Amino acid sequence: MIKSLRLFPIVVFLSLPISVFANFDFNANCLNAYKSIFELKLGNAKAYIATEKKLRPNNSIIPLLENYVDYFTLITSDSKAEFDRLKGNKSARLDQISDDDAKSPYCLYAQAEINLQWALIRGRYGEYFNAAMEIRKASGQLQENNKKFPNFQLNFKGLGLINAVLGNLPDGALKSTLSTFGIKGNLQNGLNMFEKLVDNLPKSSYEPFYEEVVFYYAYVLTDVAHSTSAYVKTMRYTDRIADTSLLKSYLQSYVCIKNGHNEEAINILAKKPEGGVYQPFPYLDYLEGIAHLNKLDLGASTYFNRFLQTNKGVNYIKDANLHLAWIALLKGDKTAYSAYVSKVSNNGYTYNEKDKQAQNEAAAPTPVVDLLKARLLFDGGYLTKALQTLGADNVSNYSSDKDKTEYNYRLGRIYDDLGKDDLALTAYQATINQGKNLKYYFAANAALQMGKVYEKRRNTAKAREAFNIAIAMKNHEYESSIESQAKAGLRRLSN
Structure with missing residues (x-):
């Protein structure tokens, strides 16, 4: 629930654009269900939906809300059995919505949302062809809806997500299938759409959808764009969400952990809302x-x-x-x-x-304890402690090529985050020299990070060279992710 929503009398929502069309009636009851979903109070949401079904069984917002419940049930449970059981609900929901008022901006929007939600879930279980078909369908529906209703801001939530994810999608089955149909994205366009939404929604009648936009935007910033501003923006945009939202605790803690703000993550998780009203997570x-x-x-x-x-x-x-x-x-x-x-x-x-x-x-061989400690401390953002852990060692202390490569890689990452660019570049180059023919990710990721350092220094030639080195390395861990980030770096340099 968004804090500022408490300031609005519920009657206000009855006159907003979100509930203009009778058969797509986002009324107070549906709004309560929607807010409960985004606090991860799915039991409460189901109760509101059941009430709405009794009062207005033909309200085509109901199948959309039911799909949200399934979507977050699957995100929180991560259950393949539940996925197999629930995915059969999709067709009937789409049928009900598509048969309703085509003059409502919610008609195509709701269909697109359902398609997109199932595509995101299918991707978790390797159903890439079906996911590609659903993304294709959702993209077309949202683009058509945007032509028919250009002032309907919610179109850009799905379009932003599709653009961002497809614009930085690693090579693989999903990307090749989408390319076959000519479906591509643009990461920066997607980020721009989200940025505009999070700035404008709080000042508009679409404010109730703010939390959902932030949910997707935080994911894109952190896991798709690997943005250096992911932490700052996520914490800023989630600040106005109520502390009773378990989804807020998840978003903030996840982004903190991914960006080296470990103590903050521990504090957030220790204070997360609890009780039977919340979905198990x-x-x-x-x-x-x-x-x-x-x-x-x-x-x-x-x-x-x-x-x-x-x-x-x-x-x-x-x-x-x-x-x-x-x-x-x-x-x-x-x-x-x-x-x-x-x-x-x-x-x-x-x-x-x-x-x-x-x-x-x-x-792989058992990790060296000091290298493991340095790895963990670095991930937590404890950079000085991580450096001290390695400080007593020297690359000559290690016997295997793997350990020598990892030692230089860990040094490079620590120096990089400490802002000691020259030391970082030296360590990254040593990593590449030692590990370029190994199956481990150290050398390829060192080249990627080296490219980012040179990009920051505006040395385009060196940055491009480093990104291309990362791309050229094959048959190593995290290959698709590292390659997609390096290609994104090359695209940034070309703009």
Whole structure:
């Protein structure tokens, strides 16, 4: 719930553009359902929807709200079984909406939203062809709706997301399928659409949709654009969302962890709203474990174990076990380490990159403790401590090419974030020289980060050279992600 909404008498919403058309009646009851969804109070949302069904069974906002409930049920549960059960709901909802008032801006918009939500979920489980078809459909519906209703601001929420994600999509099945149909995106255009929305919605009659826009914008900034402003913008834009929103806790903590604001993430998760009214969200325990381990708090095992006990989904099982293996290693318990590494190999799935990487690391040699500590501390933003951990060492102290490469890579990342560009560039170059023929991600990512340093220095030639080095490296970890970021860097240099 958005704080400022409390200032509006509910009758005001009855006269807003969001409820002009009788068969797409975003009335007070629907608005309460929508607000409950974005606080992750899905039980409350279902109750409001049930009431609306009794009062106005033909209201075509109902199937849209029901799809939101399914969407967030699947995001929070991460359950493949639930996905297989719920995806059959899509067709009937689209049929009801498409048969309704085509003169309403909500007719095409609601259909596009449902298509887009299912596309985002399908991508989690490798259903790339169906996801591509739904993105294609949603894109066409939103573009048509924007021509018919150019003042309907909500069109740009979906268009912004489609542009941003497709504009920086790694090579793979989804991208190739979309390219076949001539569907492309532009990351900067998508970011511009979101920026305009978050600035304008609070001053408009579409203010109730602000939280949803921020939800997608934070995701795009952090995971798609890898923007240096992701933390600042997310914290600023989520500030006006009420603290009773569990979604706010998730967004803020996730972005803090991804951007080295570890203590802030721990504080946010410790104060997150709790109770039976909220949808179970085991992933937050996983996040809390990550945050505590990043400061070398070995009590993080409590959170990872809780996640594994309550999680009914398919993702992060391997990664959680890998983190438990690291905790055992940091405790000096090699027997427990081996047992958890075995669980990484034998339990869970590899739908997402984190679990694929966990599988790779389980098959790799046991990490050197000092390198592991430096890695965790760096991820948490504890840069001085991370540097001190490596300070007593020298690359000659390590015997394997992997460890030598990682040592230089860790130094480079730390120096980079400390603003010591020359030292960072030296370490990155050493990483590339040592590890360019290894299967690990260190050398390719060092080239990517080197490109970003030169880009910041406005040395276009050197930046382009580094990005191309990153792209040229093949058959290593995180290849698609690193390559897509390097290609995005080249596009920035060409603008």
